[in-house]
Amino acid sequence: MKALFICVLPLLLVSVVSAADTFDIYVLDTEGGKAVILTTPQGQTMLIDAGYPTRNDRDTNRIVEAAQALKIKEFDYIVATHYDADHAGNVPNLAARIPAKVYIDHGEVLPGANERDKKNFYEPYINFVADKKRMKVKPGDEIPMKDLKIMVVSSGGKAITEPLPGAGQPNELFADTTRPDITDVYDNAGSVGLLFEFGSFRMLDLADQLQPGEYDLVYPNNLIGKVDLFMVSHHGFKVSNSKILIHTIRPKVAVMNNGPRKGGEAEVFDVLTSSPGFEDLWQLHYAERAGKEKNRPEQFIANIESPCQAKMIKISAQRDGAFTVTNTRNDFSKTYKP
Numbered sequence: 001m002k003a004l005f006i007c008v009l010p011l012l013l014v015s016v017v018s019a020a021d022t023f024d025i026y027v028l029d030t031e032g033g034k035a036v037i038l039t040t041p042q043g044q045t046m047l048i049d050a051g052y053p054t055r056n057d058r059d060t061n062r063i064v065e066a067a068q069a070l071k072i073k074e075f076d077y078i079v080a081t082h083y084d085a086d087h088a089g090n091v092p093n094l095a096a097r098i099p100a101k102v103y104i105d106h107g108e109v110l111p112g113a114n115e116r117d118k119k120n121f122y123e124p125y126i127n128f129v130a131d132k133k134r135m136k137v138k139p140g141d142e143i144p145m146k147d148l149k150i151m152v153v154s155s156g157g158k159a160i161t162e163p164l165p166g167a168g169q170p171n172e173l174f175a176d177t178t179r180p181d182i183t184d185v186y187d188n189a190g191s192v193g194l195l196f197e198f199g200s201f202r203m204l205d206l207a208d209q210l211q212p213g214e215y216d217l218v219y220p221n222n223l224i225g226k227v228d229l230f231m232v233s234h235h236g237f238k239v240s241n242s243k244i245l246i247h248t249i250r251p252k253v254a255v256m257n258n259g260p261r262k263g264g265e266a267e268v269f270d271v272l273t274s275s276p277g278f279e280d281l282w283q284l285h286y287a288e289r290a291g292k293e294k295n296r297p298e299q300f301i302a303n304i305e306s307p308c309q310a311k312m313i314k315i316s317a318q319r320d321g322a323f324t325v326t327n328t329r330n331d332f333s334k335t336y337k338p
């Protein structure tokens, strides 16, 4: 009897996990880094970035714990959006605990990235994937995953030049705009940017893309179309998250992966909350530098004090486009209609 239980229990758990017909997105707290777990109705999984490499394995432990709770022993994909510390920097450590069938990245590091980061984060990642199954993506590629359509819209400093299906309208809202001139000494502009579709639900995640790369996606034509959910870029820094991008793609909801003192800039709060049709911004942390009037009400913030308990924000999307966002700190949740 005992042996039977041991055999049956895992099967029951698997069927419970895969029973829901939802696309679930877990935005984990890595204190201003990025780590997002995605699961599909048929049980496929993706991890986007792996937080920071730290001596105490803080982010590795957080991701492993979340993955274990979801019964994930191997990811179908791990995406290293770009070769900065808080994105690709911890992928080799995390993958030593939970590997992936395929590793996705944008290919060669941008030439303008600083030498220290190339040595500390790019080279170790490249050594790590040398004997793994690797997919270097370029704009226009699709990542095959059951139930989802995942389109690469930017990668390696380049953007799609053809509109996504149903998009491509001239950008009349911003008729006289010029391309912003922003560069940095990191690999941010190389970020792999992905548009996810699950039925009629659409989510855009550009990782740490900067404003010029955003501009190329929506000007002179809106190549993206409208989205339901926008993963706030680059932890809420204003060198990303341009008004032209956000007010053109018009998200209903946005989720910001800021740290207590990283990202979360006041200007980004203003751009988001003034966007036509925008309903709610959810934050991983209270943004200390933005001030009380910019931060959203506490129920929309996963972590309000520092040090925090690393609570996450979960999004559960349905094929009709409806989706529910949950703050795991207080179980406050809100459902958005298609």
Ligand SMILES: [Zn+2]
Pocket (backbone or CB within 6 Å): 032, 033, 034, 084, 086, 087, 208, 234, 235
């Ligand atoms: Zn980052």
